[in-house]
Amino acid sequence: MSSSARAKRAAAEDRLDLVFHALSDRTRRDLLARLAVGPAMVTELAAPFAMSRIAVSKHLKVLERARLVVRAIDGRVHRCSLAAAAPQDVERWLGHYRAFWHDTLGALARYVERDEKNGRE
Amino acid sequence: MSSSARAKRAAAEDRLDLVFHALSDRTRRDLLARLAVGPAMVTELAAPFAMSRIAVSKHLKVLERARLVVRAIDGRVHRCSLAAAAPQDVERWLGHYRAFWHDTLGALARYVERDEKNGRE
DNA sequence: GCAATATGAAACCATTTGGTTTCCTATAAT
DNA sequence: ATTATAGGAAACCAAATGGTTTCATATTGC
Numbered sequence: 001m002s003s004s005a006r007a008k009r010a011a012a013e014d015r016l017d018l019v020f021h022a023l024s025d026r027t028r029r030d031l032l033a034r035l036a037v038g039p040a041m042v043t044e045l046a047a048p049f050a051m052s053r054i055a056v057s058k059h060l061k062v063l064e065r066a067r068l069v070v071r072a073i074d075g076r077v078h079r080c081s082l083a084a085a086a087p088q089d090v091e092r093w094l095g096h097y098r099a100f101w102h103d104t105l106g107a108l109a110r111y112v113e114r115d116e117k118n119g120r121e
Numbered sequence: 122m123s124s125s126a127r128a129k130r131a132a133a134e135d136r137l138d139l140v141f142h143a144l145s146d147r148t149r150r151d152l153l154a155r156l157a158v159g160p161a162m163v164t165e166l167a168a169p170f171a172m173s174r175i176a177v178s179k180h181l182k183v184l185e186r187a188r189l190v191v192r193a194i195d196g197r198v199h200r201c202s203l204a205a206a207a208p209q210d211v212e213r214w215l216g217h218y219r220a221f222w223h224d225t226l227g228a229l230a231r232y233v234e235r236d237e238k239n240g241r242e
Numbered sequence: 243g244c245a246a247t248a249t250g251a252a253a254c255c256a257t258t259t260g261g262t263t264t265c266c267t268a269t270a271a272t
Numbered sequence: 273a274t275t276a277t278a279g280g281a282a283a284c285c286a287a288a289t290g291g292t293t294t295c296a297t298a299t300t301g302c
Contacts, residue, residue, distance in 0.1 A: 017145055024141035025290085029214075043248060055291055057250070062289095076248045076299040093150075146260085164278060176261055178280070183259095197269040197278045 015066075016093060022066035027051070028059050032082065035069060039081035136187075137214060143187035148172070149180050153203065156190060160202035 046056035063069040072079045143149055167177035184190040193200045
């Protein structure tokens, strides 16, 4: 149980790595913005950018790994769309800091405390 | 005006790059968590980690560049603390996606629209 | 069947990243 | 004055990033 909890925690950390890294690139944020308007295929997504289609394709893969984007393959067309579900772990993580920034300190301190108990490393 | 608006926007984008990148590393997130408990000097911050002080120092520099952490030099001691102010741009950015994920689509579409008008690129 | 299209795979390249170790410089403390 | 302490700087290294180009593979349209 403690071991599975640790495993789950490690996975959540990985997800945070993936999501934050995915968001740290302007091109990828632009792709998300475009996808927010509606689904699109890869070529369509790549068109507005001053870089090769392959480069955009790689960015899409990063977004997919972070599970921010999903892809439905239909014949030769790959239709990409924003993942419907919010990244809960990210929201949760940021929530603690928002609490800190807004009402100064309490919530995050509690978070860290809980964290220690939960057998971090 | 439109040129200065563009410049400001580019700066905001850079900030997003910096902040998201800073958050994409587990060590750095752990540092933030530690700092949320209270200010600390570099050696103190480095102690719990299985890496050199210099490595932690570099991570701190990344957090500083993203303006998530500030440093007050007092004699030979560098006292680091969480930046008091929330990264507004980040909050704003995420806010739009939160809106999308929660009430599906509307807010983000509006965001993108406004974005186009505001002379992106 | 054949040409055009949508896409990925592989190999490559320069730069950045996350680490290290080995110095060097201030400031304290005794 | 000497020694211990807090810290950065520089040089280095392996691995990951963000690009590229070239080639390969399905699918679709005629």
